[in-house]
Amino acid sequence: MHDVRYELLNPATLGSKQVTYTERRETVLYRLFHDRRAVTAGSVLVLLTIICLLAFLSPYDPNQLSIMDKLHAPSWAHWFGTxxxxxxxxxxxxYGGxxxxxxxxxxxxxxxxxxxxxxxVSGYLGGVIDGLFMRFLDVFMSLPSFFILMILNAYLKPSVQNMIIIIGLLSWMDVARIVRSQTMSIKEQEFMLYARSIGVRMWRTIFKHLIPGVMPSIVVAASLNVANAILTESALSFLGLGVQPPASSWGSMLNNAQGYLGTASYLAIFPGVLILIVILSFNVIGDALRDALEPTE
Known part of the structure; x- marks a missing residue:
C-alpha cells in the first residue's frame, strides 16, 4: 500500500507532470537543434570521431618508418606530410585522435x-556525513591536481589506461559539488519527503528520482569535463609523460614537433588546430546545454 501511495505522489508518475516533463524535454531538444553553434559544434565532433574511427582504411601504417620520406611537406600522396x-x-x-x-x-x-x-549521497544524507564529504572534497580540491597527475603518471608505467584512470580520479570534485547542490534542492520536494516518511530505501530513491532530477546538470558538467580531460592529456603528452612511442596522441605529436617549428611547422599546426577545434566544440556544446536547460517562465 505504501508503494502505491508513494507512486501516486511521485511527480514522475503523475499524468499532468509527465506531460510537463515531456514538454520540457522537447523544449530542450528544440533549443539545441535550433542553436547554430551547438549544431555546428556537434557536427564537427561527430565528423572528427567518424574520420578517426575509420583510420584503419588508410593505406599507410602509422608506425612504419621510411627515412627516405622524412619531413615531406603536405602533398597528394601525404595529405598532412610526413x-x-x-x-x-x-x-x-x-590514430592519435x-x-x-x-x-x-x-x-x-x-x-x-x-x-x-x-x-x-552527501546531499541526500546531509548532517555529519555531508560535512565529512565536503571537508574531504575541500582538501582534495586544494591540492595541485596537475602536478599530482604528473607525479603519478611518471611514477606509474606510462600508458593510456593509467592516464585515463588518473585523470578521471582527479577531476570528479566539481561534478560532486554541482550534484550535491541539486540533490539538496530536490530532496526537499514533497514526494521526496513522503518517500522518506514511508521508509523507501535510500538507494532506490537516489537512483530512481534524485539522479534523473540532476541529470541536466550532470550532462553539462560531462561535456565540459571531456574538454578538460583532452586538454590535460595533451599537456601530459606534450611534456613526455603521456602516450609513449610508437603510439601517438595529438599532445605527443605536438611534443615531437618542437624541434621542427622553423623547418616543418605543419607538424605542430595540424595537431594543435585539432586540439583547439575539439576543445572549443565541447565548450560550445556545454554552454548550449546550459542555456537550453535553463527554466523558462
Whole structure:
C-alpha cells in the first residue's frame, strides 16, 4: 500500500507532470537543434570521431618508418606530410585522435560516475556525513591536481589506461559539488519527503528520482569535463609523460614537433588546430546545454 501511495505522489508518475516533463524535454531538444553553434559544434565532433574511427582504411601504417620520406611537406600522396621518421602524418593524426578522444570520454565517465555518487549521497544524507564529504572534497580540491597527475603518471608505467584512470580520479570534485547542490534542492520536494516518511530505501530513491532530477546538470558538467580531460592529456603528452612511442596522441605529436617549428611547422599546426577545434566544440556544446536547460517562465 505504501508503494502505491508513494507512486501516486511521485511527480514522475503523475499524468499532468509527465506531460510537463515531456514538454520540457522537447523544449530542450528544440533549443539545441535550433542553436547554430551547438549544431555546428556537434557536427564537427561527430565528423572528427567518424574520420578517426575509420583510420584503419588508410593505406599507410602509422608506425612504419621510411627515412627516405622524412619531413615531406603536405602533398597528394601525404595529405598532412610526413614526420621526422617518414611516417604518414595524416594517418598518425587519425590514430592519435582515437587516443585523445578515448582519454577524454573514458576519464569523463569515471569522473562523472564518482562525482555523481559522492554528490548524491552527501546531499541526500546531509548532517555529519555531508560535512565529512565536503571537508574531504575541500582538501582534495586544494591540492595541485596537475602536478599530482604528473607525479603519478611518471611514477606509474606510462600508458593510456593509467592516464585515463588518473585523470578521471582527479577531476570528479566539481561534478560532486554541482550534484550535491541539486540533490539538496530536490530532496526537499514533497514526494521526496513522503518517500522518506514511508521508509523507501535510500538507494532506490537516489537512483530512481534524485539522479534523473540532476541529470541536466550532470550532462553539462560531462561535456565540459571531456574538454578538460583532452586538454590535460595533451599537456601530459606534450611534456613526455603521456602516450609513449610508437603510439601517438595529438599532445605527443605536438611534443615531437618542437624541434621542427622553423623547418616543418605543419607538424605542430595540424595537431594543435585539432586540439583547439575539439576543445572549443565541447565548450560550445556545454554552454548550449546550459542555456537550453535553463527554466523558462
Amino acid at each position: 614526420d621526422d621518421h617518414g611516417r604518414d602524418y595524416f594517418t598518425r593524426i587519425l 582515437q587516443v585523445s578522444l578515448a582519454v577524454g570520454l573514458l576519464s569523463m565517465l569515471i569522473a562523472v560516475s564518482l562525482g555523481t555518487i559522492v554528490g548524491t
